[in-house]
Amino acid sequence: MRAARLHEYTDDMEAGLSIDEVDAPAVTDSDDVIVEVEGAGWCQTDNHIIEGMWEPYVPQPLPMTLGHENAGTVVAVGDEVQLVSEGDKVVCHPVQTCGTCRPCRQGETMYCENDAFNGLTTDGGFADQLHTSERSVVPLPDGIDPADIAPHADAGITAYHAAKKAVRELDPGDAAVVVGVGGLGHIGLQCLDAMSAADIVAVDIKASARDLASDLGAHYTIDPTSEDVADEIEGITDGVGAAQVLDFVGADETTALAPEVVAAGGDHHIIGYGGHIHEPAQALVNGEFAYQGNIVGRYAELQELVALVERGAVELETTRYDLEAINDVAVKLEHREIDGRAVITP
DSSP, X not given: OEEEXXXXXXXXXXXXXXXXXXXXXXXXXXXXXXXXXXEEEEOHHXXXXXXXXXXXXXXXXXXXXXXXXXXXXXXXXXXXXXXXXXXXXXXXXXXXXXXXXXXXHTTOGGGOTTOEXXXXXXXXXXXXXXXXXXXXXXXXXXTOOHHHHGGGGTHHHHHHHHHHHHHTTOOTTOEEEEEOOSTTHHXXXXXXXXXXXXXXXXXXXXXXXXXXXXXXXXXXXXXTTTXXXXXXXXXXXXXXXXXXXXXXXXXXXXXXXXXXXXXXXEEEEEOSOSSOOOOOHHHHHHHTOEEEEOOOOXXXXXXXXXXXXXTXXXXXXXXXXXXXXXXXXXXXXXXXXXXXXXXXXX
């Protein structure tokens, strides 16, 4: 079968991955599920993996097939699989977990001590077929196209995971700021709108992204290239500040906003990454705000997000590309030329 493989780390996105012929995955364990991939979302994390940014944090045996946002049709299952059968449409949580370690038993599947992460530590879905497990697949309701929902496997549940935490701290009339209305941010914005009565403020340098934010429920938009973000939020909130900030950029410039824009006792959620936090400890003490890290959501949160999608509360803006265009997509994303999510359709 065809697979888009990373052979060595590089900053050259034009030649990051190669299309190779490899053996198709086979059922080897009783809980295995083999999925014919119909959609695999391209994520900024894929660019970071190609650059080698993740190598210090997780084992990455190269060559490796990338792609961690996957959905498609089940084509084979292990002897003990009961949740799905051949022909079922599924979306695949990117992490395959053991189910028996302490974090798994506590429901914290992202902290599994024996996990395998498709496209990060083991072969992913930029290929004709994907090897995963019964614990990692969520059956799709009738009428949902796997290619349309594939990015929810990571982008969706990561955004939902952060929004869900933020919503717990939001009261009607509070302000919630979404920094970066891109592939993840436009999902997080919709989750905030669906689950809270907060006033949503969207910050993005692109006019098209701000327009999309308004269409999706943002009450205010800010252009940081021509407006002072802190001054604008101060005016919107009558000087109180934002109760919750969801930072889908994670650059030095955006993390530095926290002391000026987060309300006392609020949170600045870091979802995008690549930058640093360089704020004085006294700023955190004075405002008693917190930086909150976020990783991919739990398996149960993927189920919850699929429920929101089914009722039409969350929609994806997607553009589809053939597998052969894989490096073109990486370049486009590097240059911020993609609104919403890019989906590879093997």
